Amino acid sequence: MGDVAVGARSDADGPERRAGDEPVERGEEPTAEPDGGEDTADVTDRKQQRSFLKELPLLIGIALILALLIKTFLMQAFSIPSDSMQNTLQRGDRVLVDKLTPWFGAEPERGEVVVFHDPGGWLDESTQSDPGGIAGAFQEFMSFIGLMPSAEEQDLIKRVIAVGGDTVACEKNGPVTVNGKALDEESYIYPGSTPCGSEGFGPVKVPEGRIWVMGDNRQNSLDSRFHQDLEGNGTVPVDDVVGRAVVKAWPIDRWGTLPVPDTFEEKGLAAAPAAMGLAGAIPLVLWRRRRRAAEAARAAAPRDGA
Template identity: 65%
Template sequence: MAVGARSGHDEPEERPGKLDESTPAVTHDSAGTPGTAGATGAEGAERADDAEMAEGGPSVGSGTGQKKQRSFWKELPLLIGIALLLALLIKTFLVQAFSIPSDSMQNTLQRGDRVLVDKLTPWFGSEPERGEVVVFHDPGGWLDGEPTPNPNAVQKFLSFIGLMPSAEEKDLIKRTIAVAGDTVECKKGGPVKVNGKALVEPYIFPGDTPCDDQPFGPFKVPKDRIWVMGDHRQNSQDSRYHMADARGGFVPVDKVVGRAVVVAWPINRWATLSVPDTFDQPGINAAAAVLPAAPAAMGLAGALPIVLWRRRRLTGGRTAG
């Protein structure tokens, strides 16, 4: 239908015979809409409007006045604002990108790699587990003497919303070797042992030894602490080199930002950071499993004499009566 066009009424078609004067002759307008002979122009327009509505509403530009869509350029600032807000929320609560600045985690991670760190699970009380690669804030003095980056305003903004790795935060990345309750040690020429179980560490940098440059232990990891080491053992200032600190080289759990789960950049190095099988070997959890049972056993041992004394007293009382 031509927009705004309306046809007039057609002449009645002549047929043989006499028409009933009380029944108007049926006509069709040029659009094929049934009408009646003698219909006024207003009635024809009304019928045409009804036909338009039946076909899905008035056409664009018709006199009925359809709402005009907003320009894309007017919507663009709103879209950018929403995108930045979502990026900030994701960086704060879900995932954050970090850049690897050193060689201490070779060959698992190379200098310049970008890793994505899971920040969600710590919000639900999850703590680091053995074998996980974790990012944590400097516990105190670990990065003293390291050059401090000086990002520009754009880099600071992109880092703030999570579109770039943070350049100002003093964070480290290491592998969790032992957790609270574990006993960890490593003698020169020997492997790292956790709860008496020797670790098979294929992730160590080729040519490195497990700890010949800095033997340690045995130590028991305190509550809410972890023991961390770099995969490039002879090029990593990890827990072994901070045993004289106030925390004894242990990293507080509340300093952990999250677990590194994937190498996201460069694309040719994309890989997930899974937990090596050696941390799942039988018996490695034995020491930790004994810890919760020990208080229960001591409580039972202490309660048993009291129960026996009370039972004897009650029995004696009934006999005397």
């Protein structure tokens, strides 16, 4: 007799509802605490933690794959190991290298700072560092995904001075010339450096598909000048170029871009190929003029004899 039916009721349906009784809405069940009196919020938090731990390996895997793809196709960080590019780059600087544009056929241009593999004989094997042990394995893994510079790959960083087809030279105590035009390098070479270093070089004709590179610290850079006894007369194959250094990313107070100096944008720097084209065009024009003159003479011959 004490049970109360669910739903509306009238006074005739039974005893009057006691004060404090509230009707239970249809379909709603009373909330009961889990066994042992455990709070529902604690159970939910534990479930979320277990779900996160299950997803964590997947998230790490995706992050590593993305890092590897970025390193392979887009950007890679490199550490500056020496003083050969002062003051543009200091020892310990981190630069970001654009690896995307070479995939679309872009080749290094004059004035760019590029990272390239040792073409052979430029670096002494004694310069290689192998930390070994756990530290070595960690660095190898981090360099594989592009988050640290490699301890095994021997890469160099220099500025492109001349490209395939150019003639580069420098007389002692004189400026560097490309295709006979002197470069104004005061804005980027190390203060106190002379453009050629202690001695001059060249002229050197840069083969197609190769580049001539020099460090900005001319008195402290073993660049193309010092490897002219090797294949290519000290030039570097374009295929060995990893990419162009575009940004100084670390330390923060040295952040900045690495633009091409104005001297490489001046007109006439690539005058040699244009002059060669003009020299080749002159004989062609003369030949065509002689041919037209001969044709005109043959066309006029019957009229003269008529």
